[in-house]
Amino acid sequence: MFSIGDFAQYGRVSARMLRHYDAIGLLRPARTDPVSGYRYYEAAQLARLNRIIALKDLGFSLQQVGAILAEEVSVPELRGMLRLRRAELEASLTAAGARLAQVEARLRTIESEGRMSADDVVVKRTGAVLLAELSGIAASYGPEDIGPVIQPLYGELCRRLETAGVTPAGPGLAYYEDADAPETPEPETSDAKTAEEHKPTREAIVVHAGIVITEEALAKAGVTTDGTPGRPGTTSVTPTPTGLGFDVVALPALDCVATVVHRGPMSRILPTVQNLAHWIDANGYRSAGYARELYLECPPDQEKWVTEIQEPVVRA
Numbered sequence: 001m002f003s004i005g006d007f008a009q010y011g012r013v014s015a016r017m018l019r020h021y022d023a024i025g026l027l028r029p030a031r032t033d034p035v036s037g038y039r040y041y042e043a044a045q046l047a048r049l050n051r052i053i054a055l056k057d058l059g060f061s062l063q064q065v066g067a068i069l070a071e072e073v074s075v076p077e078l079r080g081m082l083r084l085r086r087a088e089l090e091a092s093l094t095a096a097g098a099r100l101a102q103v104e105a106r107l108r109t110i111e112s113e114g115r116m117s118a119d120d121v122v123v124k125r126t127g128a129v130l131l132a133e134l135s136g137i138a139a140s141y142g143p144e145d146i147g148p149v150i151q152p153l154y155g156e157l158c159r160r161l162e163t164a165g166v167t168p169a170g171p172g173l174a175y176y177e178d179a180d181a182p183e184t185p186e187p188e189t190s191d192a193k194t195a196e197e198h199k200p201t202r203e204a205i206v207v208h209a210g211i212v213i214t215e216e217a218l219a220k221a222g223v224t225t226d227g228t229p230g231r232p233g234t235t236s237v238t239p240t241p242t243g244l245g246f247d248v249v250a251l252p253a254l255d256c257v258a259t260v261v262h263r264g265p266m267s268r269i270l271p272t273v274q275n276l277a278h279w280i281d282a283n284g285y286r287s288a289g290y291a292r293e294l295y296l297e298c299p300p301d302q303e304k305w306v307t308e309i310q311e312p313v314v315r316a
Contacts, residue, residue: 006287007041010277011049012142014203026066043281046274054078054106058085075110108271121260121279126310128253131210132161132246133239137179138205143267150174153209157246164221164244170212172295179204257310265302276311285313
């Protein structure tokens with residue numbers, strides 16, 4: 001089972017939204033600890049969550065979504081609804097196209113449920129790498145928020161590396177961490193509220209867009225670094241400014257990651273990461289942090305992109 005935080009991460013929604021869905025009976029946790037009040041979800045519940053989000057993005061109210069799900073709407077019926085919504089969106093502002101792509105991604109996720117072979121997942125150790133990077137803040141971990149942030153970061157990073165005369169030595173590698181959230185006082189209450197319910201909401205994500213480089217390339221540009229990575233297994237490190245318009249970070253190795261290869265644009269990553277979530281749950285692991293993304297091939301045609309998703313895991 002997944003904690004509410006991990007389940008929200010795999011569903012690319014907020015924990016606050018999951019609590020609301022629980023409160024209105026739209027998506028109940030698989031189990032709620034009677035002592036602590038912690039909510040736990042099963043991987044199979046991602047299917048219902050995908051339908052809820054797809055129907056919401058089609059313009060239905062949550063009350064209507066509940067009624068539709070009670071009738072067990074099929075994938076073809078959902079796709080028919082999508083076509084109607086598409087006709088409306090194509091006549092509206094260009095910006096609505098990004099949201100339309102996310103609706104399509106949810107439907108692709110629904111259609112691909114359970115189709116990934118266990119042979120597609122490889123558990124291994126990653127090596128430490130030296131990265132040149134730029135970072136930014138995304139409103140959430142959803143592809144619709146990550147994409148507009150990370151894409152210009154990579155374009156600018158490549159430009160700055162070229163200006164500094166630093167030649168990349170490997171592919172791009174992106175990693176993520178929670179943005180700092182302001183401390184909020186715990187509300188006074190007489191009932192047994194759990195620590196989970198009192199945690200500050202952390203929706204914003206720090207996006208680190210990195211490219212593998214070498215110490216030699218940095219030295220030629222007048223930058224020295226000891227290249228010492230953080231402790232193996234560390235998922236949060238501190239980048240160091242270079243004075244050349246980008247930072248460097250010695251990203252530590254990860255002792256145990258479940259990896260899977262995603263083919264195509266990152267806007268359609270949901271089926272891949274949710275199939276990986278099913279595999280992790282079924283094989284006795286649990287997530288140990290945000291996944292890294294190793295961009296193996298990134299030609300102009302995004303349909304030909306090849307990305308390795310590296311999810312840090314530990315035994316459950």
